[in-house]
Structures are given as C-alpha cells and as structure tokens.
Amino acid sequence: MRDTTNPVAQCLPIVQNPESRIMASINRMTTLAKEISENTAIITDYLTSKGLEAASFDVNGLAEFPIPREDEVPFKARLDLAAATKELYDISVGPQQALRDLAWDCADSLSLHAVWDFDIARAVPLEGTISYEELTAKVEALNNGLPIGVLNLRRLVRHAMTNRIFCEPVKNHVAHTRTSRLLLEDEPLKNWAGFMSQDIWPAVANVVKAMRKWPASEEPTETSVNLTNGQSLPWFDYLQQDPVLNKRYNLAMQSHGGAAGYAVELVVQGYDWASLGEATVVDMGGNQGYISFAIAEAFPNLKFVVQDQAGMRTPETIGKVPDHLTQRVTLTTHDFFTPQTEVAKCYFFRHIFHGFSDKYSIKILQALVPALRKGSLVIINDGALPEPGTVSYLEERLMRTMDVFMQVTVNAREREADDWTDLFARADRRYRVNRVWKPERSALALIEAEWTAE
Ligand SMILES: C[S@@+](CC[C@H](N)C(=O)[O-])C[C@H]1O[C@@H](n2cnc3c(N)ncnc32)[C@H](O)[C@@H]1O
Secondary structure (H helix, E strand, O other), rough: OOOOOOHHHHHOOOOOOOOHHHHHHHHHHHHHHHHHHHHHHHEEEEHHHHHHOOOOOOOOOOOOOOOOOOOHHHHHHHHHHHHHHHHHHHHHHHHHHHHHHHHHHOOHHHHHHHHOOOHHHHHHOOOOOEEEEHHHHHHHOOOOOOOOOOHHHHHHHHHHHHOOEEEEEEEEEOOOOOOHHHHHHHHHHHHHHHHHHHHHHHHHHOOHHHHHHHHOOOOOOOOHHHHOOOOOOOOHHHHHHHHHHHHHHHHHHHHHOOOOHHHHHHHHOOOOHHHOEEEEEEEOOOOOHHHHHHHHHOOOOOEEEEEEEEHOOOOOOOOOOOOHHHHOEEEEEEEOOOOOOOOOOEEEEEEOOOHHHHHHHHHHHHHHHHHOOOOOOEEEEEEEEOOOOOOOHHHHHHHHHHHHHHHHHHHOOOEEEOHHHHHHHHHHHOEEEEEEOOOOOOOOOOEEEEEEOO
C-alpha cells in the first residue's frame, strides 16, 4: 500500500479551478499541522507514561529516541511526525526556495568535514563555553600549528551550528550541543562523519562524470571513487592498502550496521533454520563467522563452513570460533567467483550481493552450480528496495540513499523483489526463487532460492 506521507507517493490532484486549488493548498497545511500535533501527543504521552526523555540537542540530552520498534504505535507516530514536519517545512519554504537551497546545501558537508578534520569537538569544553580566539588557538595546536585563522574557523563553526553542531549561547563563545558531543564521544559515528565527508563526498560529486566516462559500466574498477582518486583498484582492495582509511571505513560501517534493523538476531529468527534438519550451511563471504556463530548457537542440528577470502584467514586477521562451537563451525577460505567444491544443503550469503553489479552477482551464482544438488538452497540476506512510496518517508530515504552509495563505490545496487527473481533466472534457469520476504523489524530481506536441477 502506498504511504501518503511519503513524498514519492504524493502527487497532489491536479485541481484546475483556482479557488479549489487555493482551498486544497491551505487544507494540506492544516492537515499536516494537525497530524504533527496528534503524533507529538502520542509520543509525549508514551514517554511520560514510561518516565522517559525525548531526544534533545541539550549537551546532556538524549541522542536517540527511546522508542523501540516493538512499541508500534509511538514508533510509527515518530516516523509520521518526521515526514509531516518535513513536508510542512518544505511547504513553508516553497518549491523555488527549496530547490535553491537543495543545490547549495553541499555546504553542510563542507562544515561537517571541517569540524571533523580539524577535530574541533575536542577543543570545545563539555561544560561552559570557549571564545573563538581561544578555540582557534586550541584547534591550531591540535593540528600541529596549522594556521587556520579565527575568521575561517568561525565561519565554518557558525555554519555547522545551523545543523545544531555546536551553539553560541553568548556572542563569540562556542558550546557543545548533543550532536557535537557525539563527534567527541561516539567513535563509530565520528568515523562515519569523517568517512562520508572526507572519503566519499568528493566521489559523490563525480558520479555523473564517471557515468559519462564509463557509460553503463558494471565494473567495480570504473566507479566514481576510481575516477576521483585516480586509481584502478576495486573498492575493497583500495581500502585494504590504506590502513587508516580501512579502519575508518570499518568503524563507520559499525555505526551504520549498528542500527536496529541490522541486528544479528533478526536473521537468526527471520528464517526457519530448523526446517533444514541435520544440515551444513556454507556461509559465503561470512567474514569471521559471527552470523554463523549466532545461528549455530540457536540451531544445534546445523553445521557451518564459513568461507571468505584468504586475507581474512591470516594469523593476524583470523577470528576465533568459540570453544563450544568448534565441532560445528569451521572458518575456511574460498573465493566465491571460483567453482564451489563444498557440497552442502544450503549456501548462505549475507550482505554480499548488494556490493556487486548484476554481471558479477550472476557469476557468483553460476560458480555455485558445480556443488548444487536437487533441492539445495541458496539463502540471501540482503538489502531490499521497497516499491516506490510504500514505506515511510524516512525508510524510503534511507534505502534510496544506500542504493546511490552503492553506485559511488562499487557500481552495484540495491534490488527490489522482482530484481532477485530476474537475477537467478539470468544466472541459470535451474534456479527457482521460492520466496522473497522481509522479516519483521528487519532492514534486510531474505530470499530463498532452490536448485531444481532441471
Ligand atoms: C559486507 S561483508 C559481509 C560479511 C558477513 N556476511 C556479514 O553479513 O556480516 C562482505 C564480505 O565478503 C567478503 N568477500 C569479498 N569478496 C569475496 C570473494 N571474492 N570471495 C569470498 N569472500 C569475499 C569480504 O571479505 C567480507 O567479509
């Protein structure tokens, strides 16, 4: 069903009569204001009844709303509130001004980048304020005496303040907000801010140039990060040759993957693993095996072979299988572009395919074929794009942004339900997709395909 609070699904009726149009536009504002008030009441009543705080920008405030997805009514009210306030904001600004603003809001990334790169959050006291002069001296000292100058620092910090990063309670004196404090204390989120504003932002600006240079490319070496950084390695190889960047990326992904919809228990509970009986599951690209550990823990009839690239299995990088699982989980190496030799009931891929274009995803599915027997299963746990306009504004925005970023770094994409069926059919007609579904609360979908052998 289409969600009418989602701008993708909103095309207001074309009203020919000017009087009706006047009424429709005014009514929309009134409806939104009412929705905002009603949803705010649902949220505040919920918080009051539980003695909880609302999120706030107060330096000691709550950085995240304490409303779990399980509490469906207030959880939905918060999503609807965000959508309605955004729409009312957009209407109050008006399409013309909104477009002008959109085009130069890249300044947001600039001020965020400066705050992160110069480590300004570290120079602002958690209690009280600091003058711009003192702040500049401290930031310059933190940056090995790099001259930045009060004027430059002040303009960037004051721009960041328009995004609630720092505030100026007394003229010329800077203090922390809850947001700027996160840049001081939340290591994964701080790295997310740095990774996006320093490492990815220049490449975002070059995507269209890359599309013109390498039209319709599905190659992981013809991306905007290749163009921007003047190098021809695939993204993950590029990351691995730069330990500082690699660490930043991993911490940034921790911040992103730490979001509720990616929790490990969602895949443990989301698939009927017991239905496999006594079986072996090959966890392909399974990293250090933490997903297999969690499933093995809950389903004692299953054995796991966790395959990943050789680089993940060197003495320095290899993880440890918990003692009580060593009989049932093994960590091995296998490149999933080469023919599979491990014959098993089930091949499991979590967060793999969204990193590859169709061309390479098809190769991965074809490389499995030598090991498949009639009834073998391929289970995929990966991103799933919603049908346009069928989810809340916030969810739609998250998924569309993820999809775009897959293009920036790897020329890959997120997929809709139909895309998965199409992918298997193109890999080999002997695959049959049984089901594509999204477990409750999960940000990732599950796709189950079966090898029919005919
Ligand atoms: C995004 S991580 C997903 C890890 C794990 N499946 C999870 O859900 O947390 C992608 C994994 O694929 C592995 N990988 C990339 N290319 C591979 C290849 N050609 N063969 C095997 N593993 C590969 C990476 O080393 C990494 O561990």
